[in-house]
Amino acid sequence: MSRGLRACLWLVLAIASLACSAAGPQVRPPPPPVAGDDALLPAETAAFAKGQLAPADLRCLPRQRWSTSLRADARFTAGQILDELGRHGATLPDDKREAARKQLVDTLFWRLVLTQLVEGDMHNLGAVPLGGLVGSDGKPLLLIRTSFTPAPERAGSCVQSLVGAGNVRHIVNLYAGPMPTEQLEVAERKAVEGVGGTYYTARGDPHGGWREDLREGDGGEGKKAAMIAVATLIKAQILHPGGAAPKGNVQVHCGGGMHRTGMVVGVFDRCVNKSPWVDVAAAYKRHVGWRSDSEPGGFEPQNLAFIESFECGLLEPQ
Numbered sequence: 001m002s003r004g005l006r007a008c009l010w011l012v013l014a015i016a017s018l019a020c021s022a023a024g025p026q027v028r029p030p031p032p033p034v035a036g037d038d039a040l041l042p043a044e045t046a047a048f049a050k051g052q053l054a055p056a057d058l059r060c061l062p063r064q065r066w067s068t069s070l071r072a073d074a075r076f077t078a079g080q081i082l083d084e085l086g087r088h089g090a091t092l093p094d095d096k097r098e099a100a101r102k103q104l105v106d107t108l109f110w111r112l113v114l115t116q117l118v119e120g121d122m123h124n125l126g127a128v129p130l131g132g133l134v135g136s137d138g139k140p141l142l143l144i145r146t147s148f149t150p151a152p153e154r155a156g157s158c159v160q161s162l163v164g165a166g167n168v169r170h171i172v173n174l175y176a177g178p179m180p181t182e183q184l185e186v187a188e189r190k191a192v193e194g195v196g197g198t199y200y201t202a203r204g205d206p207h208g209g210w211r212e213d214l215r216e217g218d219g220g221e222g223k224k225a226a227m228i229a230v231a232t233l234i235k236a237q238i239l240h241p242g243g244a245a246p247k248g249n250v251q252v253h254c255g256g257g258m259h260r261t262g263m264v265v266g267v268f269d270r271c272v273n274k275s276p277w278v279d280v281a282a283a284y285k286r287h288v289g290w291r292s293d294s295e296p297g298g299f300e301p302q303n304l305a306f307i308e309s310f311e312c313g314l315l316e317p318q
C-alpha cells in the first residue's frame with residue numbers, strides 16, 4: 001500500500017471516529033413509549049417476587065426500544081464523510097472506496113447502537129427463576145437479564161445495584177462483537193469480582209460464535225453446533241459458574257440483551273424452568289422491542305424457532 005493511500009485511509013478513519021463521537025449524543029430520540037416498553041411482564045414480576053428481590057431496589061430499567069433507522073443513518077453519514085474527504089482532495093481509488101465505505105458504515109452503525117443502548121438507558125431488565133436453585137440464605141436464585149448498561153464503575157449504576165441489592169455474584173457476558181465495549185467489560189468484571197464473584201466473557205471462547213453458527217450453518221449443522229454451544233454455556237456458566245453451584249444471582253447479557261441473551265434465557269426458561277411457551281415467547285418478543293407484526297423492532301423469527309426447537313436433553317448431566 002502506498003504512503004498516500006495509507007494517509008488517506010488514516011484520514012477516513014480519523015474522520016469516522018470524530019463523526020462517531022459527534023453522532024453519539026445526536027442519535028434521534030426514541031419514539032414515545034408504548035405499553036410494555038418500560039414495564040416488566042407479569043411472569044418477570046412473579047420471578048422477582050419469588051427471588052424476594054424488589055425491582056425498585058435495582059437501578060436497572062426494563063426499558064427496551066429498537067430503532068430500525070440506525071443502519072440507514074450510518075450509510076448516509078459514511079457517504080457524507082467520503083464526500084467531505086473528496087472536497088479536501090483526499091480521495092480513494094475506486095477499488096478501495098467501496099471497502100472503505102463498508103468499514104465506515106459498520107463503525108458508525110455499531111457506535112450508534114452502543115450510544116442508543118447507553119445514552120438511552122435501554123437496560124432491558126428482566127428475570128426468570130434460576131432453575132429452582134437457592135442461595136446460602138435460603139432465598140430462591142434468579143437469572144437476571146440486561147443489556148450493556150452505563151457506567152458499571154459508578155455508585156448507583158445498574159451494575160452496582162445488581163451486585164449490591166441484587167446479590168448478583170456471577171456475570172455472563174455473551175457479547176463478542178464489534179461494538180467498542182472494552183471499558184464497560186473491565187468495569188463489570190471489577191464490580192462482580194470485587195464482591196467475590198465471577199465474570200465470563202464470550203471473547204476468546206471457542207464456542208462464543210454460536211449465533212454465527214446458527215446463521216451460517218448448512219444442512220442443520222450450524223443449528224446443532226449452536227445448540228451444543230448454548231447447552232455448554234448454560235451448564236458451565238449459569239448452573240455451575242466456576243465449576244460450583246452459584247453463590248448468588250446470575251446476570252446474563254449480550255449487547256442489547258436481545259438475541260443471544262433472548263435465546264439463552266428462552267432456552268433456560270423453557271427447558272430448565274419448564275415455563276409455558278406463551279410466557280417464553282412473550283419474553284423474547286418484549287426484549288427485542290416487538291410491538292406488533294407491523295412494528296417488530298429487532299424481532300428475528302429464527303431465534304424464537306431456535307428456542308422452541310432446542311433439544312432440552314442436551315442440558316442433562318453427561
